[in-house]
Amino acid sequence: xxxxxxxxxxxxATRQAFxxxxxxxxxxxxxxxVLDADLSKSTKSELFAAxxxxxxxxxxxxxxxxxxxxxxxxxxxxxxxxCSFACFVAGRLETIRISxxxxxxxxKIIGTHAGVGIGEDGYSQMGLEDLGLMRGLAGMQVFQPADxxxxxxxxxxxxxxxxxxxxxxxxxxxxxxxxxxxxxxxGKLDVLAEGRDIAIFATGGTVAHALGAREKLAGEGVDAxxxxxxxxxxxxxxxxxxxxxxxxxxxxxxxHNVIGGMGTAIAEVxxxxxxxxARVRRHGIHDTFGESGSPxxxxxxxxxxxxGIVKAVRGAIKKR
Amino acid sequence: MSQPNRDQAVAALREKCxxxxxxxxxxxAEAGSGHPGGSLSAIxxxxxxxxxxxxxxxxxxxxxxxxxxxxxxxxxxPALYVTLAQRGYFDRALLPTLRKLGSPLQGHPVRGTAxxxxxxxxxxxxxxxxxxxxxxxxxxxxxxxxxYVMLGDGEIQEGQIWEAAMAAGKYGLDNLVAILDYxxxxxxxxxxxxxxxxxxxxxxxxxxxxxxxxxxxYGQILDAYDWADARDGKPKMxxxxxxxxxxxxxxxxxxxxxxxxxxxxxCKAAVAEVRSRAGRSS
Numbered sequence: 035x036x037x038x039x040x041x042x043x044x045x046x047a048t049r050q051a052f053x054x055x056x057x058x059x060x061x062x063x064x065x066x067x068v069l070d071a072d073l074s075k076s077t078k079s080e081l082f083a084a085x086x087x088x089x090x091x092x093x094x095x096x097x098x099x100x101x102x103x104x105x106x107x108x109x110x111x112x113x114x115x116x117c118s119f120a121c122f123v124a125g126r127l128e129t130i131r132i133s134x135x136x137x138x139x140x141x142k143i144i145g146t147h148a149g150v151g152i153g154e155d156g157y158s159q160m161g162l163e164d165l166g167l168m169r170g171l172a173g174m175q176v177f178q179p180a181d182x183x184x185x186x187x188x189x190x191x192x193x194x195x196x197x198x199x200x201x202x203x204x205x206x207x208x209x210x211x212x213x214x215x216x217x218x219x220x221g222k223l224d225v226l227a228e229g230r231d232i233a234i235f236a237t238g239g240t241v242a243h244a245l246g247a248r249e250k251l252a253g254e255g256v257d258a259x260x261x262x263x264x265x266x267x268x269x270x271x272x273x274x275x276x277x278x279x280x281x282x283x284x285x286x287x288x289x290h291n292v293i294g295g296m297g298t299a300i301a302e303v304x305x306x307x308x309x310x311x312a313r314v315r316r317h318g319i320h321d322t323f324g325e326s327g328s329p330x331x332x333x334x335x336x337x338x339x340x341x342g343i344v345k346a347v348r349g350a351i352k353k354r
Numbered sequence: 355m356s357q358p359n360r361d362q363a364v365a366a367l368r369e370k371c372x373x374x375x376x377x378x379x380x381x382x383a384e385a386g387s388g389h390p391g392g393s394l395s396a397i398x399x400x401x402x403x404x405x406x407x408x409x410x411x412x413x414x415x416x417x418x419x420x421x422x423x424x425x426x427x428x429x430x431x432p433a434l435y436v437t438l439a440q441r442g443y444f445d446r447a448l449l450p451t452l453r454k455l456g457s458p459l460q461g462h463p464v465r466g467t468a469x470x471x472x473x474x475x476x477x478x479x480x481x482x483x484x485x486x487x488x489x490x491x492x493x494x495x496x497x498x499x500x501x502y503v504m505l506g507d508g509e510i511q512e513g514q515i516w517e518a519a520m521a522a523g524k525y526g527l528d529n530l531v532a533i534l535d536y537x538x539x540x541x542x543x544x545x546x547x548x549x550x551x552x553x554x555x556x557x558x559x560x561x562x563x564x565x566x567x568x569x570x571x572y573g574q575i576l577d578a579y580d581w582a583d584a585r586d587g588k589p590k591m592x593x594x595x596x597x598x599x600x601x602x603x604x605x606x607x608x609x610x611x612x613x614x615x616x617x618x619x620x621c622k623a624a625v626a627e628v629r630s631r632a633g634r635s636s
Contacts, residue, residue, distance in 0.1 A: 067494070091490065094524075099483045099517030106487020109465070109473065111418075112494075114487070129514065132477040133484055137465050 045207035048238070049146040051182035052203055053078025055189035056115065060086050063193040067107050069093050069116040071100045076205075077117040077146045097122050098129045101141070105133040108140040113193060120145030120161020120202055127167050134198045135171040142192045143168070143200045148178070149289030150324040150332040151239045152205040157324040161202065166294020168200040169267050176267040178202040178296070180224075180241035181210045184264055187218040202238060206329045209242040211262065221265050223273040229259030232347060233277050233312075236287040237263040237296045243333070244287055246340035251347060258347065266296050274303040279310030283350050285317055287343055289336075292316040315350040317343070355406075355576070363406060364572040370440070371401050372632040375601045376625050377436040377449060383621035385453040388461065391611040392506060393433040395537035395596040398570050400437045403502060403533075407579040412442040415469040421499050422488050424473045426481020427506030427535060428462040429613070435459055435468065443470040479512025481505065482532060486518050489530040489589075504533045508540030511548045516560070522589040523561025530589040531582040532562075535569065537598035539609050557591040569594025601628045 060066055060082050069091045074080040083090035093100040097118055104114035116123065123145050124130070134141045148161045168176045175197060179185035185203065192199055211226060218224075226241070227248055236244035241262050248258045261277065277284060284304070286297030297316030304314050319336060333339040337346060355363065374397050382388045403423065404410070410420045425434045432452065439446045444458070448468075451457035458467040462476025472488075475481045485503035492499050509515065522530055536553070538544050545551075554564045565581055567574040575594070582590040598612070599605025602624040605616075616624055 088494065091525075093521055094517075096514075096517035096521070098479075098514040099486070099521055102480050102483025102514065102518065103487035103490065103521065105473075106484040106489075107491045108487070109484065110488045110491030110495075112491055128477055129480055129483075132474050133480050136474045137484075 043210040045209045046182040047205060047207050048179050048182065048185040048203040049076070049078050049205060051179070051185035052144060052189055052201070053081040055186035057081040057085055059190060059193050060089070063113060065111060065113050066193055067091065067112045067114050069100050069104050069114060071095055071097045071118045071122065073118050076119070077144060079115070079117045098126045101126055101129045101143070102133045104141045105137055105139040109137065113140050113142065115142045115144055115192070117144040117146070119147040119159060120164040121147070121159065124161065124164035124167045124200070131171055135173050138173060139198060140196050141198055144203065145200065146203040147205045148202045148238055150319065150336055150338070151289050151329050153329040153332060154326050156326040160324040162291050162319055162324060163294060164202060165266055165290050165296060166298065169294065169299065171198070173198055174267065175199040175265070177265055178238040179264055180238060180262045181208055181212055183210065183212045183214065183216050184218055188264065191218070191220055204239045206239060208239050211241050211245060218264060221268050221270055223270045224262040224264055225259065226262050227260040229257045229281070231257045231281065232283045232285065232351060233259040233261055233281045234285050234287060234343065234347065235261045235263055235296070235300055237266065239289050240287045240338050240343070243338060243340050243343055247343035247347060250340060250344045256347070256351070263296050266299055269299045269303055271303045271307065274300055275307050278304045278312040281312055284312050284314045285347050285350050286314065287338065287346070288318040289338055290318050291321055292318040293321055313350070315346070317346040360573065360576065363576060367398070367402055367405065367572040370405070371398050372628060372634070374401060374436045374440060375628045378432045379602070379616060379621050379624050379628070381432055381436070381449045381452045382615040383618050384450045386615055387453060388432055388615045389429040389613050390616060391539065391598040391605060391608070392427060392430040392535065392537060394600045394602065394605065395569070395598050396427070396430045396504060396535045397433045397436070398572065399504065399533055399535065399575055399594055399596070400433050402572060402575045403579065404437050404441050406576055408502065409499065412470070415443060419497060419499050422472050422485070422501045424475065424481045424485050424501070424503040425463055426475050426485070426503050427478070427509050428476030430506070430535070431463050434463065438468065438470040444468055478506065478509040479514040482515055482518040485530060485532070486522050486527065489522070489527040490525060492529050493527070500529045500531060502531045502533065504535055507534060507536045507538065507544050507550060508547065510534070510550060519557060519560040519562065526587040527589045528585045528587050531592065532590065533592045533594060535596055536593055537596040539598040539607060539612060541612050542609050553593055561588060562591045563588045564591045564593060566593040566595065569596035570600055601631065603627060
C-alpha cells in the first residue's frame with residue numbers, strides 16, 4: 035500500500051486496534067490473561083473478554099489490586115495485561131513500582147484515553163503525566179503507537195517478550211500513517227518523512243498532525259522531517275544523535291505534559307551527547323491541566339493540530 | 355495429625371522457636387537496624403507453617419507445584435530469613451549479612467535474591483493482591499498448590515488490602531490463606547493510630563471464612579492451618595492475636611521496638627531471657 039492509499043483507510047482509535055489485536059493474539063498466546071477495572075468497554079479489552087472469559091478478570095474499580103493481581107498471575111507464568119485509563123492506572127505508581135517493576139513481573143500495562151484528545155470528559159480522565167511516571171521506573175519499557183498497525187505490532191511484541199511494559203493509547207480515532215507492510219522496530223525511531231531544515235518528532239495522536247504541518251511548511255519553503263517515536267523507553271539514543279547532527283532544530287510534539295514525556299526523553303539525549311548541537315523545543319501540554327471541549331477544539335487550543343504545530347515550528351526556527 | 359503426633363509437633367516447635375528467636379535478635383543486633391517487634395510476633399506462625407503445612411522443597415525453590423508463601427508485612431523479614439535458613443533454603447552463615455551491601459538478605463524481601471522469597475514486599479498493602487493473582491493462576495491451571503500470605507495489622511489500614519479482600523471473595527479463592535499477625539502495635543498502638551475492629555466481621559463481610567486464634571499457641575496454630583485446608587469456595591483468614599516483641603520482656607508490646615535493632619548489650623540480655631524462659635541456661 036502506498037502512503038496515498040494509507041490516507042484512504044478509515045481512521046481508528048489505537049485503543050480499538052489494541053482490543054482487536056489482543057483478541058486475535060489470544061488464540062496464539064495461551065498464557066495471556068487480561069484484567070480490567072470496570073472500563074473494558076472503553077479500553078476495548080471487552081473483545082478479549084467475550085472470546086476468552088476464563089482468561090479475563092474483571093477486578094472492579096480497584097486499580098491497585100488489579101495491578102498487584104496481574105503481578106501475581108505474571109509471577110505464576112502468565113503474561114498479564116492490565117487495562118484502564120492512562121491516568122487511573124499510571125496513577126497507582128507505587129504498586130507498579132514494587133509489584134511490577136521491581137519484581138520484573140511480566141505485566142503489560144495498558145493506559146488508554148491519552149491526553150487532551152479524549153475531549154469532553156475533561157482533565158480528570160486525561161492521561162497527561164503517565165509517560166513521565168512510567169519512564170521513571172527501572173526496567174519498564176514504554177510505547178506509544180501512532181496508528182492501528184503500529185498498535186497491533188506493539189501488542190504482538192508484548193505477548194512474546196518478557197518484562198514490565200507500558201503502552202499509551204488514544205480514545206480518539208487517528209488516521210493511519212503507515213503503509214500496510216510497515217514493520218515496527220522496537221527501540222528505533224520511525225522516519226515517516228525526510229527533511230533538511232528541521233525535524234518534527236511526534237508520538238501517538240499528534241503524528242498525523244505533524245505530517246499535515248510538514249505539508250504546510252513545505253509551502254513556506256521549510257523542508258521538515260517527520261519522525262514518529264513509538265518507543266519512548268528505551269529511547270533510540272543513536273537515532274536521536276544522528277538527527278541532532280543533521281538538523282539545527284528538533285521540535286517534539288506530544289499530547290502529554292512537556293515535563294517527563296517523549297520530548298523530555300529526546301532532550302535528555304541531545305543534552306548529554308551534544309549531537310551536532312541541535313536545539314530541542316518541546317511542544318505539548320505546557321505544565322498545565324486539560325479541560326472539557328471537543329477533541330478538535332482542545333487540539334486547537336493547545337496547538338497540537340496542524341496549524342498549532344506549524345506555529346510551534348515557525349517559533350522554533352525564529353528563536354534560533 | 356494424631357494427638358501424640360500433634361503433642362510431639364507442638365513440643366518440637368516450642369523448642370525450635372527458642373533458637374529462632376535468638377537468631378532473629380542476633381542478626382538484627384549485627385545489622386544494627388531492622389524490625390525486631392514484628393519479627394518476634396510472627397516467628398511461631400511462620401515456623402509452624404514451614405515445618406508442618408507448606409508443601410515445598412527447599413532444594414527446589416522454583417518447583418512449579420510448590421505452595422507459595424508471601425510475607426506482605428515485609429519489615430518482618432528477619433523472621434522469614436531464619437525460617438528459610440532452618441529449612442535449608444540457604445546457609446545459616448548468611449544470617450549475619452542481613453542488610454549489608456551485597457547481601458542477598460535485603461532489608462525487606464526482594465524476589466530473586468534469597469531462595470524462597472516469592473515477592474517484593476515492604477511497601478505495605480501489596481502482598482495480598484500478589485497472592486490473589488497467584489491463587490487465580492493456580493485455579494486457571496487447575497493446580498492444587500495453595501498460596502499463604504502473612505499480613506501485618508497496621509498494614510491492613512492500606513486501601514489496597516480491602517480491594518483484594520473483595521476480589522478474593524468474588525473469586526471464591528479457597529486456595530488462598532491469609533494470616534494476620536495481630537500484634538496490636540505499629541509505630542504506635544494500632545487502636546490509637548487507626549482502629550481495625552471489628553476485624554473478624556470485616557473479613558467475613560467480604561466473603562472470607564475467618565478464625566481467630568492465639569498466635570503463640572502452637573496447637574491452635576496447627577489446628578487453624580488444618581482448618582484452612584477446606585476447599586469450600588471461600589478464602590481463609592486466620593486472625594492471630596500475637597504480642598509484639600514476644601519472648602523478650604523489655605520489647606513486648608512496646609512500639610519502640612517496632613523498628614529499632616537491639617544493641618549488642620541489649621541483645622545479650624534478650625537472648626539470655628529467651629533461653630531462660632524456655633528453661634535453658636544461656
